[in-house]
Amino acid sequence: MKKTSNFKSYKKEIMEAAHDDRLRLALSRAVKSFRSNVKNALEKFPHTVDMAEEVRQIKEGAITRMEELARQAIAAIEENKGKGYIARTVDEALEIIADLTGTKKLVVKGKTMTGEEIGLREYLEEKGNEVYETDLGEFIIQKMGSRPMHILSPSIHVPREDVARLFSKIMGQEIAPDSDIADLVAAAREYLRDKFFHADVGISGANVVAAETGTLFIIENEGNIRLATGAPPVHIALVGMEKLVPALSDAYKVSEVTWRYANYTIPSYVSLVSGPSKTGDIEKVITYGAHGPREFHVIFLDGGRTRLARYPKLAQALYCLRCGGCLYECPIFAVTAGHFGDKYFAGIGAVWAAIINEDIEKAASIAYTCLTCGRCRQRCPMKIDVPEMIIELRKLLAEGDSADARN
Amino acid sequence: MVGISTDIIYAAAMDSELVPPGLTYLADNIISRQNILGVTKEQSARWAQNLDLPRQAETIFFAGCGYQFSAQLEILMSLARGIDKSVIGAELPMRFARFQKKLGLNLPGIYSSVLSRGSETEVKPLEAAVNVLRNLGIQPGYLAEEEPCCGAPLNHAGLQTKFADNARQAYDKLKSFGVKQVIGIVPYCTHAISSLFPLYVDGYDLEVRHFLEVVAEKIPSYKLRFPRKVKVTYHDPCQLVRYMSLVEEPRRILGAIEGIELVEPDWTRGEWATCCGGGGGFETVFPELSQVLAVNRASELLETGAEIIVTHCPGCIMQLKDGLRELKIDGVEVLDLSQVVATAMET
Numbered sequence: 001m002k003k004t005s006n007f008k009s010y011k012k013e014i015m016e017a018a019h020d021d022r023l024r025l026a027l028s029r030a031v032k033s034f035r036s037n038v039k040n041a042l043e044k045f046p047h048t049v050d051m052a053e054e055v056r057q058i059k060e061g062a063i064t065r066m067e068e069l070a071r072q073a074i075a076a077i078e079e080n081k082g083k084g085y086i087a088r089t090v091d092e093a094l095e096i097i098a099d100l101t102g103t104k105k106l107v108v109k110g111k112t113m114t115g116e117e118i119g120l121r122e123y124l125e126e127k128g129n130e131v132y133e134t135d136l137g138e139f140i141i142q143k144m145g146s147r148p149m150h151i152l153s154p155s156i157h158v159p160r161e162d163v164a165r166l167f168s169k170i171m172g173q174e175i176a177p178d179s180d181i182a183d184l185v186a187a188a189r190e191y192l193r194d195k196f197f198h199a200d201v202g203i204s205g206a207n208v209v210a211a212e213t214g215t216l217f218i219i220e221n222e223g224n225i226r227l228a229t230g231a232p233p234v235h236i237a238l239v240g241m242e243k244l245v246p247a248l249s250d251a252y253k254v255s256e257v258t259w260r261y262a263n264y265t266i267p268s269y270v271s272l273v274s275g276p277s278k279t280g281d282i283e284k285v286i287t288y289g290a291h292g293p294r295e296f297h298v299i300f301l302d303g304g305r306t307r308l309a310r311y312p313k314l315a316q317a318l319y320c321l322r323c324g325g326c327l328y329e330c331p332i333f334a335v336t337a338g339h340f341g342d343k344y345f346a347g348i349g350a351v352w353a354a355i356i357n358e359d360i361e362k363a364a365s366i367a368y369t370c371l372t373c374g375r376c377r378q379r380c381p382m383k384i385d386v387p388e389m390i391i392e393l394r395k396l397l398a399e400g401d402s403a404d405a406r407n
Numbered sequence: 408m409v410g411i412s413t414d415i416i417y418a419a420a421m422d423s424e425l426v427p428p429g430l431t432y433l434a435d436n437i438i439s440r441q442n443i444l445g446v447t448k449e450q451s452a453r454w455a456q457n458l459d460l461p462r463q464a465e466t467i468f469f470a471g472c473g474y475q476f477s478a479q480l481e482i483l484m485s486l487a488r489g490i491d492k493s494v495i496g497a498e499l500p501m502r503f504a505r506f507q508k509k510l511g512l513n514l515p516g517i518y519s520s521v522l523s524r525g526s527e528t529e530v531k532p533l534e535a536a537v538n539v540l541r542n543l544g545i546q547p548g549y550l551a552e553e554e555p556c557c558g559a560p561l562n563h564a565g566l567q568t569k570f571a572d573n574a575r576q577a578y579d580k581l582k583s584f585g586v587k588q589v590i591g592i593v594p595y596c597t598h599a600i601s602s603l604f605p606l607y608v609d610g611y612d613l614e615v616r617h618f619l620e621v622v623a624e625k626i627p628s629y630k631l632r633f634p635r636k637v638k639v640t641y642h643d644p645c646q647l648v649r650y651m652s653l654v655e656e657p658r659r660i661l662g663a664i665e666g667i668e669l670v671e672p673d674w675t676r677g678e679w680a681t682c683c684g685g686g687g688g689f690e691t692v693f694p695e696l697s698q699v700l701a702v703n704r705a706s707e708l709l710e711t712g713a714e715i716i717v718t719h720c721p722g723c724i725m726q727l728k729d730g731l732r733e734l735k736i737d738g739v740e741v742l743d744l745s746q747v748v749a750t751a752m753e754t
Contacts, residue, residue, distance in 0.1 A: 007427075011693070014696065015695060015696060018695075018696055331681050331684065331700050331703065331704075332696070332700070335696075335699055335700070335703070360425070361425075364425040368426075368427050368692055369689075369692075369693065371645070371682045371684070371686050371687070371689050372563070372645075372686065373645040373649070373681075373682035373686065374645055374650065375645075375649070375678075375679065375680075375681070375682065377649070378649060378678050391562065391563065391565065393565075394426075394563075394564060394565025395565045395566075396565075397425040397426070398425065398426045398565030398566050398567075399566065399567060
């Protein structure tokens with residue numbers, strides 16, 4: 001293994017980012033507005049803080065029984081005439097989704113971090129499909145051939161002038177570099193509009209899943225996910241097993257805490273999806289595929305999550321709601337964005353790199369980049385102790401993994 | 408990517424290549440010499456030469472490495488940063504210990520030449536802290552060259568087994584001198600002795616308090632005045648504020664000093680203070696990035712319009728001074744809280 005060369009290129013990458021003034025400017029603006037938005041959201045809905053504690057308990061319970069909850073959710077989804085799957089590995093998940101999709105298909109995607117984790121878009125493209133990211137940030141990233149730099153705002157590092165240049169190129173019409181952001185948004189809307197209605201397959205993730213009913217909760221603002229999961233005849237959802245909670249009411253609480261700490265008083269849309277579209281309006285005969293999808297498939301990905309759950313100090317990484325708040329508090333993220341990370345970013349990303357993706361060199365690079373300053377822990381609604389995890393991970397890296405590190 | 412068993416962690420770690428050399432350098436020094444720089448016993452404890460601190464006492468002052476060796480650490484860091492920014496490449500500071508030989512550097516020699524200069528007229532933080540404690544009616548002892556190293560960087564590097572061994576030895580040593588209470592001042596050391604040692608030491612019964620706690624408790628009954636009217640801001644060290652929850656104490660102390668107006672950043676204060684970019688040896692692994700962070704934090708603090716940046720950690724002091732230097736700011740001082748209190752007691 002070429003560890004030093006790997007670290008060398010990693011260090012070069014983050015130092016280049018740290019010297020990028022545009023990146024710094026974009027991030028410092030984002031940090032400022034994020035902080036004041038979260039503050040406002042929490043002042044307006046102060047019960048969120050207590051609810052976050054409740055959610056932590058819900059997650060603590062759920063993580064110990066992911067497997068059971070996945071089976072319960074699958075049973076419920078199948079009762080609703082959808083189909084559920086457990087994918088043990090990333091390869092299994094890719095295979096299931098590729099088989100369902102086929103080839104030469106038009107696919108529209110909502111943003112899914114789990115999709116990024118397994119390289120879903122690239123895989124479907126390799127299989128000969130035409131895949132469109134429909135989240136604006138993700139769309140920009142896809143067209144730039146770049147990778148996301150934040151879990152909620154993937155194109156956080158791209159200034160508007162660069163977006164205008166990019167859109168001019170791909171849309172074949174001149175968009176002035178000084179265009180209003182609204183014009184850029186309108187251009188993306190026009191470009192993607194008919195893709196939704198001609199797509200064969202729509203793909204999404206989910207923020208949380210209620211096992212008792214198999215219901216996916218999907219939080220968004222743009223409305224692209226509603227279209228991507230509503231218009232095509234097939235909806236495929238890819239969900240990490242750590243997103244499962246027992247009851248509908250639990251899932252609601254997880255959702256509210258997630259969006260509040262993600263700096264929203266209330267998002268524009270929360271979709272609850274439990275099965276394929278159906279109607280009984282003609283002679284009370286239930287028929288599937290009314291205006292929404294005829295088929296509904298949910299893939300629950302293990303991909304190392306049950307293994308991670310066995311490490312007492314590291315399992316808390318699975319409580320993460322992906323609100324992204326920690327990233328805005330990380331002094332290193334503030335100058336490097338997602339270059340400090342792997343599939344997931346900043347300190348907690350090291351745990352995912354080590355145990356979920358089993359990329360040990362990458363994990364070591366991230367783990368030894370973390371300052372362990374603890375401001376992420378201060379922000380985290382789940383009180384995930386990132387410094388504690390980092391020290392534990394360094395121990396595994398330096399002294400070796402052993403059975404007593406796991407349950 | 409997938410399907411590799413976790414055993415690979417074990418295999419890869421055996422050659423220790425995953426621990427950055429900057430951290431193994433500190434670790435080796437701790438193990439061989441009981442201080443982070445690997446300097447000789449004669450070079451440590453010099454700061455206390457004229458203070459007449461008793462060796463044997465139930466309550467001791469624990470000086471740690473950071474303040475004692477701040478001059479040497481500054482040299483080390485400026486060398487490391489120079490190399491890190493140069494074309495020689497990213498890897499060098501990572502392997503500092505090995506490359507210092509290659510580059511013909513004689514670090515111990517450089518250190519002792521700095522020490523022998525001894526030209527500093529200002530009262531250093533450690534001496535100031537002892538003076539403050541004495542003024543408050545506390546007569547602590549000091550183990551001087553017998554003071555064990557807390558070993559915190561070992562823990563931080565992931566070398567827990569070595570940290571645990573060191574913790575037990577350090578604890579036994581403290582006990583062998585009859586120590587019952589420890590007053591710590593370096594945040595890392597104090598946190599290690601008070602919160603990490605008990606994880607590895609059976610029957611642990613030391614009472615450890617941080618200097619800030621002791622001072623904050625006694626200060627209300629003293630009259631304190633700073634020699635001039637100044638705007639002061641306070642930078643919370645991570646270990647003090649987020650690991651030891653010492654939020655109110657420094658503010659209570661500064662608030663009790665006549666002539667000092669405390670001005671703080673809007674958001675990045677107390678529990679939300681931004682890390683200075685030092686800490687736990689990060690600066691030895693990422694010398695240049697660490698400096699970028701130091702500049703950022705210094706800038707946040709400067710926005711308050713303060714003339715003095717007060718903090719309470721040797722690492723933070725070094726970082727913030729460096730940040731100000733990079734920003735080419737003159738006329739803003741970085742002082743340790745102990746220096747500020749000592750000055751306010753004199754006047």
